[in-house]
Amino acid sequence: MNPIRISISVSDPWELGEALQWQPLRGELLQMVSDDHGGRALIKLDDAINYRGSIWRYVVAAPRHQGHEIAGLQTGKKVFGAFTGISDQQGKSSAPLDTNNWRGGLGFIGDVELAG
Amino acid sequence: MKQLATTIPGVGEALDAVTLVSPQSSTFDRLLATLSLALSVVTGGTSLNYGAFAGVTRGGTEVIQRVMSRAELVATESSGLLRGGRSGTHYASDAVNSTAGRAQQRLALPHTPELRVTLEVPSGHFSPPSRVQPNFNMLGGGMERTAVGNVPARVLRVAEYRGP
Numbered sequence: 001m002n003p004i005r006i007s008i009s010v011s012d013p014w015e016l017g018e019a020l021q022w023q024p025l026r027g028e029l030l031q032m033v034s035d036d037h038g039g040r041a042l043i044k045l046d047d048a049i050n051y052r053g054s055i056w057r058y059v060v061a062a063p064r065h066q067g068h069e070i071a072g073l074q075t076g077k078k079v080f081g082a083f084t085g086i087s088d089q090q091g092k093s094s095a096p097l098d099t100n101n102w103r104g105g106l107g108f109i110g111d112v113e114l115a116g
Numbered sequence: 117m118k119q120l121a122t123t124i125p126g127v128g129e130a131l132d133a134v135t136l137v138s139p140q141s142s143t144f145d146r147l148l149a150t151l152s153l154a155l156s157v158v159t160g161g162t163s164l165n166y167g168a169f170a171g172v173t174r175g176g177t178e179v180i181q182r183v184m185s186r187a188e189l190v191a192t193e194s195s196g197l198l199r200g201g202r203s204g205t206h207y208a209s210d211a212v213n214s215t216a217g218r219a220q221q222r223l224a225l226p227h228t229p230e231l232r233v234t235l236e237v238p239s240g241h242f243s244p245p246s247r248v249q250p251n252f253n254m255l256g257g258g259m260e261r262t263a264v265g266n267v268p269a270r271v272l273r274v275a276e277y278r279g280p
Binding site: 012082 | 202
């Protein structure tokens with residue numbers, strides 16, 4: 001199966017967008033699950049983000065608004081999303097999509113869609 | 117002139133009705149239009165009506181609020197564009213909580229906001245409100261609207277958050 005290529009646009013926080021010069025983040029969709037909040041997706045970025053002294057190669061995407069589904073990505077929809085950076089160790093673990101222990105680090109809001 | 121015309125029974129009520137059903141109306145607009153209609157019932161239609169003052173009927177602006185950093189405020193003011201014309205989805209609300217901690221919780225933000233800024237923008241750019249989901253260990257539950265592209269914006273008020 002061909003990898004699903006995606007593109008993420010950053011909206012907030014401002015300082016992250018400025019640091020990235022508002023360029024979209026490209027990456028590969030590795031995993032997607034459904035849940036009561038519209039599902040989650042694991043994305044591996046092509047270029048790791050250096051943010052506040054840490055390197056982030058993996059992010060977990062979740063829909064920003066109620067009633068939206070991350071699975072909409074597969075049908076070509078743009079999904080408004082919340083994105084949480086996770087460690088390489090978690091990204092390669094058996095439960096990469098669990099962000100309940102998030103206590104700061106890379107977190108941002110934006111949107112995600114299939115890369116054109 | 118249009119505002120005075122609303123004292124003619126029927127005219128102002130029609131403008132209130134338009135404000136109530138228009139997808140461009142904010143929740144706040146709809147609330148005031150409802151109150152205005154109620155007042156009309158009491159006064160027999162001779163009172164001024166909110167519909168004549170609302171953005172959807174005055175051709176074009178509405179008021180939104182957005183939490184932001186001081187750097188974003190500078191970019192917004194200098195460019196006259198929401199988020200300084202930067203790319204990506206613009207997120208905003210009709211009304212944002214007045215304390216930083218509450219705003220962060222309701223909007224499920226990964227960072228503590230610095231400023232709550234009230235902006236006037238042209239009507240028609242922003243979507244209807246959607247409810248924010250929990251995320252970043254924040255509760256969510258606030259209402260949020262989205263827009264894309266260059267949105268002209270005029271800063272009306274700036275409130276600095278002080279502490280959580």
